[in-house]
Structure formats: C-alpha cells, structure tokens
Amino acid sequence: QVMLVESGGGSVQAGDSLRLSCAASGRTSSTSTMGWFRQAPGKEREFVAAIPWIGGSTYYGDSVKGRFTISRDNAKNTIYLQMNTLKPEDTAAYYCAADIRGGLSSSAARYDYWGQGTQVTVSS
Numbered sequence: 001q002v003m004l005v006e007s008g009g010g011s012v013q014a015g016d017s018l019r020l021s022c023a024a025s026g027r028t029s030s031t032s033t034m035g036w037f038r039q040a041p042g043k044e045r046e047f048v049a050a051i052p053w054i055g056g057s058t059y060y061g062d063s064v065k066g067r068f069t070i071s072r073d074n075a076k077n078t079i080y081l082q083m084n085t086l087k088p089e090d091t092a093a094y095y096c097a098a099d100i101r102g103g104l105s106s107s108a109a110r111y112d113y114w115g116q117g118t119q120v121t122v123s124s
Contacts, residue, residue, distance in 0.1 A: 002026045002113040004096045009118030012086055016122070020081040022096030022115060032102035034079045035111060036070060038092035038120075047106035048094070051079060059104040063089075086122045093117040 008020040024031065035050035049070035050059045058070055069082040079096065097111035105111075 002028060002031055002098050004098060004113055004115035006094065006096045006115045006118040009094060009120045011121040011123065014087055014122055014124050016086050017082070017084045018086065018120060020083065020094055020096075020118060020120075022079045022081075024077040024079075024096075024098060028077050028098075030100050031098040031113070033099040033104060034072065035097045035099065035105075036079075036081045036094060037097060037108055037111075038090075038094045039117075040092040043092075045095070045108050046092075047108070049081060050099075050104045050106070052102070052104065057104060059106065061106065083120070086120075088122050088124045091120060091122050093119050 003025045005023050033052050036048040037045050038048050039045045047061045048064055051070045051072055067085045072079045095117045096115040098113040099111045
C-alpha cells in the first residue's frame, strides 16, 4: 500500500505562485511514476504533470505548460508542483497520484494510488 499526502494549497490572487507538495509513504519502491491532477467543480479530472522517480523526463498538460514545474526529492519521497502565474481557471482541487507500471501517462486510469487532494483557489 502507498499513502500520498498533499499540502501547500491555499487562496491566492491571479499572478501569484504556490508550491504544492506530495509526501509518499508505505511501499513507495513499488511506484514508478508520480503525477498531479486537478478537478474543478462540475468538471472532469484533468492531467497536470507527471515525473518518474528515476530519470529526467517530465510531462505537462497543455494548460499549465510553461507555468508549472514538477520536481521530486527522492530522499524525502516527495514530489512538488511549483505553480507560477496562477490564473482563476487554475482553481481546483489538486491530487497527487502514483503509478506502478512506469511511463509518463496523462490518463487518470493509469494511476493506482491517490491522495486526498488540496484546494487551490485563485481569485481575479
């Protein structure tokens, strides 16, 4: 079992920055890729970014490319999402997810473990 706990959400103004963290515990060695997704009320879950525990590849959703950066700290079993130039349309609950299969996928169905989410609200 893998447990994921997100933190760092909050309420900010448009143009501000936030950094989300996701701490993984349990059988983290069974996981290969970590991802961030978000879901706004009444909308489907949307892929934000993904990163493997090993290797330098990253993968971003089109709506955040150039503004968000995903990174990891293997020693802490933690991934981060640095969000810059935030927009009101970034308002959502942000979820951390872990995939045991490997590869960088934007499909939520590929991910096996999920955190409880952290809310990000961006006002104009």
